[in-house]
Amino acid sequence: MKALVLKEYKKLVYEEVEKPSINEKEVLIRIKASSICGSDVHGYDGRSGRRQPPIIMGHEAAGVIEEAGADAGDYKPGDRVTFNSTLYCQDCYFCRRGEQNMCEHGKVFGVFCDDYKLQGAMAEYAKVPAHILYRLPENVTFEQAALLEPLSIALHAIHRAPIRVNDTVIVIGTGTIGLLLTKLLKISSAGKIIAVDIDDMKLETARKNGADHIINSKETDPLKKILEITGGYGADICFEAVGVPPTTVLSIECLKRNGTVVLLGNVSPRIELPIQRAVLRELKLVGSYCCGMEYETNIDMLASGKINVDDVISVKAPLAEGAQWFDRLYNHSEGITKVVLLPWL
Numbered sequence: 001m002k003a004l005v006l007k008e009y010k011k012l013v014y015e016e017v018e019k020p021s022i023n024e025k026e027v028l029i030r031i032k033a034s035s036i037c038g039s040d041v042h043g044y045d046g047r048s049g050r051r052q053p054p055i056i057m058g059h060e061a062a063g064v065i066e067e068a069g070a071d072a073g074d075y076k077p078g079d080r081v082t083f084n085s086t087l088y089c090q091d092c093y094f095c096r097r098g099e100q101n102m103c104e105h106g107k108v109f110g111v112f113c114d115d116y117k118l119q120g121a122m123a124e125y126a127k128v129p130a131h132i133l134y135r136l137p138e139n140v141t142f143e144q145a146a147l148l149e150p151l152s153i154a155l156h157a158i159h160r161a162p163i164r165v166n167d168t169v170i171v172i173g174t175g176t177i178g179l180l181l182t183k184l185l186k187i188s189s190a191g192k193i194i195a196v197d198i199d200d201m202k203l204e205t206a207r208k209n210g211a212d213h214i215i216n217s218k219e220t221d222p223l224k225k226i227l228e229i230t231g232g233y234g235a236d237i238c239f240e241a242v243g244v245p246p247t248t249v250l251s252i253e254c255l256k257r258n259g260t261v262v263l264l265g266n267v268s269p270r271i272e273l274p275i276q277r278a279v280l281r282e283l284k285l286v287g288s289y290c291c292g293m294e295y296e297t298n299i300d301m302l303a304s305g306k307i308n309v310d311d312v313i314s315v316k317a318p319l320a321e322g323a324q325w326f327d328r329l330y331n332h333s334e335g336i337t338k339v340v341l342l343p344w345l
Contacts, residue, residue, distance in 0.1 A: 003123035058122035062145035173241035186210025
């Protein structure tokens with residue numbers, strides 16, 4: 001089969017590799033769509049340490065079952081499916097509590113780190129254990145389904161900080177996760193939604209998807225503007241979806257007393273925080289990692305039309321052209337939010 005392989009850092013090669021063979025509890029999926037995650041781009045140059053060459057990357061994908069093992073439940077060839085990006089064990093302390101994203105033995109597809117290697121889905125085929133599969137309705141496209149993982153990350157973050165009626169909410173960073181957060185917030189009980197970024201195109205997309213106010217922090221002092229919008233009090237909740245020092249500090253400074261910041265961004269491993277402000281204002285700092293069981297809810301919302309992710313997809317390209325799109329994302333080309341690669345195009 002053909003696959004996009006990270007042969008060395010910043011060098012992806014579209015080449016022939018061995019087609020996976022499955023065991024009795026797995027299925028072989030003919031991948032129809034696989035999207036590029038920000039974590040893939042961060043691993044592209046080796047900085048994350050989680051994409052050690054050689055590795056087939058990709059954990060946001062969907063397709064059709066080609067083969068099903070004898071113990072793969074009622075899944076059968078021809079079924080349209082997607083899958084959880086994290087392979088959880090089902091049996092550890094956290095899995096038994098329903099906290100699969102905290103699995104003690106969890107592995108993410110398309111990751112090669114010091115602890116494990118698990119080939120990803122930027123390929124014509126991928127093998128996946130049946131217990132992490134989700135069926136797709138006919139009216140959900142494979143390209144839409146390839147965004148179910150980031151959509152589930154966004155919904156999980158909202159579950160980490162329940163929104164009260166009319167809360168003022170800020171989203172810092174309007175990349176894929178930030179835009180999906182904005183969409184979900186719009187159909188929640190949130191009042192004002194404020195989006196902050198440095199990219200006018202992404203901010204405008206955020207406005208179209210429900211942001212009441214947009215702030216370009218390159219052109220305007222974001223804290224001053226937020227305080228102006230909120231009557232000097234600040235926001236009830238802030239979702240930080242960047243993960244670098246300036247935006248993380250802003251996420252704390254922009255909150256009102258007893259406010260909550262949900263930290264999703266994960267670029268800088270260490271950040272100096274204004275701890276005194278957090279203590280004196282009784283702020284809550286909440287981490288949000290990956291997703292739990294949000295897939296089913298999001299599949300239902302996509303199928304019903306309650307939420308649409310088509311405008312988040314900037315590019316649909318053949319998998320054979322994947323290397324050039326990685327390069328453009330790595331070099332921060334303007335006008336690109338999400339790239340979906342299509343192995344059979």
